[in-house]
Amino acid sequence: MTGSKVVAVVGSSAGGVEDLRVGLVEPLLDRGYQVPVTLTPTAAGWLDAIGEVDELEKLTGLPVRSVPRLPGSRAPHPRPDVIAVAPATANLVAKLALGIADNQALTMLCENIAVTPMVVFPRVNAAHARQPSWENHLQLLRTVGVDLVYGDDFWPLREPRTSAPSRPLPWSELLRRLDRLLAA
Ligand SMILES: Cc1cc2nc3c(=O)[nH]c(=O)nc-3n(C[C@H](O)[C@H](O)[C@H](O)COP(=O)(O)O)c2cc1C
Numbered sequence: 001m002t003g004s005k006v007v008a009v010v011g012s013s014a015g016g017v018e019d020l021r022v023g024l025v026e027p028l029l030d031r032g033y034q035v036p037v038t039l040t041p042t043a044a045g046w047l048d049a050i051g052e053v054d055e056l057e058k059l060t061g062l063p064v065r066s067v068p069r070l071p072g073s074r075a076p077h078p079r080p081d082v083i084a085v086a087p088a089t090a091n092l093v094a095k096l097a098l099g100i101a102d103n104q105a106l107t108m109l110c111e112n113i114a115v116t117p118m119v120v121f122p123r124v125n126a127a128h129a130r131q132p133s134w135e136n137h138l139q140l141l142r143t144v145g146v147d148l149v150y151g152d153d154f155w156p157l158r159e160p161r162t163s164a165p166s167r168p169l170p171w172s173e174l175l176r177r178l179d180r181l182l183a184a
Contacts, residue, residue, distance in 0.1 A: 005182055007033045008080035010105050013042035014087035014123035016169040020047070021056055023171035024086060028178070029059060036077035038065040040092060040105045068104050080116055082181050085109065086149075086174055087123030090131065097137035114144040119177045121149040121170060126157040149173050
């Protein structure tokens, strides 16, 4: 056991989110961390449809969150020491940079930004990156210390619908950066 540090995992509705358990959650649990999982509403729908929400809840021993708690009820997740966001849609990245907290995943991320170490993998394509505000969003997030797994070494940008659906996400790079943060 590495201890009882909490690595919160946030997934959004981009390709590869179906591998969140195998790619990220299981390796973090194997390292001895608590791993509360939060999904955007769309990602929760995708993972629920393939039984992955149940699998994640069984494995982590915690509810998978995608909706806000009721006023007066207790937060069902422990406070995070470190946060991993993967895959992050272009939509999630833009909203996080702008402070738009219109679902539970973004509410948690907006509360923790600039306070809790965060590693984010934007799973985007060349069209997302041409959006005129994109580079500003990335720059703003870097300014407050967000560690972006971004660039040709990790995820070369391709035009929409030209990537093989099986193109693997850079889980090992995310784990490497999380290991470094958690060892600090
Ligand atoms: C099959 C499918 C794959 C998608 N893959 C991506 C992706 O890799 N990256 C991305 O930014 N958006 C992707 N999208 C679009 C997002 O799902 C869409 O923008 C959604 O509104 C984002 O919601 P969220 O950020 O709350 O999860 C995909 C949509 C579909 C239907």
